[in-house]
Amino acid sequence: MKKERGLLIVLSGPSGVGKGTVRKTIFSQNDTNFEYSISVTTRKPREGEVDGVDYFFKSREEFEEMIKHDKLLEWAEYVGNYYGTPIDYVEKTLSEGKDVFLEIEVQGAIQVRKAFAEGLFIFLMPPSLSELKSRIVTRGTETNELIENRMKVAKEEIELMDAYDYVVENDHVELACERIKAIVQAEHCRRERIAHLYKKMLEVE
Ligand SMILES: Nc1ncnc2c1ncn2[C@@H]1O[C@H](COP(=O)(O)OP(=O)(O)OP(=O)(O)O)[C@@H](O)[C@H]1O
Ligand SMILES: Nc1nc2c(ncn2[C@@H]2O[C@H](COP(=O)(O)O)[C@@H](O)[C@H]2O)c(=O)[nH]1
Numbered sequence: 001m002k003k004e005r006g007l008l009i010v011l012s013g014p015s016g017v018g019k020g021t022v023r024k025t026i027f028s029q030n031d032t033n034f035e036y037s038i039s040v041t042t043r044k045p046r047e048g049e050v051d052g053v054d055y056f057f058k059s060r061e062e063f064e065e066m067i068k069h070d071k072l073l074e075w076a077e078y079v080g081n082y083y084g085t086p087i088d089y090v091e092k093t094l095s096e097g098k099d100v101f102l103e104i105e106v107q108g109a110i111q112v113r114k115a116f117a118e119g120l121f122i123f124l125m126p127p128s129l130s131e132l133k134s135r136i137v138t139r140g141t142e143t144n145e146l147i148e149n150r151m152k153v154a155k156e157e158i159e160l161m162d163a164y165d166y167v168v169e170n171d172h173v174e175l176a177c178e179r180i181k182a183i184v185q186a187e188h189c190r191r192e193r194i195a196h197l198y199k200k201m202l203e204v205e
Helices: 019-028 060-068 087-095 106-115 129-139 144-158 173-204
Strands: 008-012 072-078 081-086 100-103 120-125 166-169
Touching: 008 019, 008 106, 019 100, 019 173, 060 072, 060 081, 072 087, 072 106, 081 087, 081 106, 087 100, 106 120, 120 173, 129 144, 166 173
Parallel strands: 008 100, 008 120, 120 166
Antiparallel strands: 072 081
């Protein structure tokens, strides 16, 4: 019997809102079967980041070759660096019936929406802009200039949240994780119900 395709879950939102923190917490809780899609980037590794775990770190030339050969489901140039999602991994994993989890910025999420309208798109929202800035500052990975750039982009990104299926506030990490897992579970139930009703209808004909 043909395996049902998995669900493509896209978590997006402004820089510093806590996407990475929430994603890592969900994966550490070991109560989901999501497969994380590791992105490719031309950004230099931050302290402690490992190639093939946090990102696949590439040169700009290597990344541009990947674009040229249609190896990316989506890609974006974000604050001076390229970021992209390898398409083969996503396709293979979904076709094995597994849910794939992407954690990407907003321009990339919009591209994925076009290619995978059936995906589940979740926007992670900060409690306020001042809290967002304080999170980026506290993380301590960006220069003042980059922080200002990321805040400017963040305001534009927040205006696009209507394009998502769900908006989840990241006030507390644990709560945000629970909300996301509940949304995914509800989406699976909805899809199973539709598939069941559809099958039943065909049997009657
Ligand atoms: N709910 C929260 N309350 C307080 N601090 C938080 C919360 N969620 C995340 N943080 C902190 O905010 C900072 C930014 O988080 P994180 O790096 O996960 O954001 P991000 O959205 O992945 O950023 P980027 O898009 O730049 O990669 C980190 O220092 C993290 O510990
Ligand atoms: N469009 C994409 N955006 C991605 C991807 N992987 C990560 N990201 C996002 O980029 C920014 C910056 O990340 P950082 O690690 O330098 O702080 C952040 O919003 C990530 O979510 C991707 O494959 N495509």
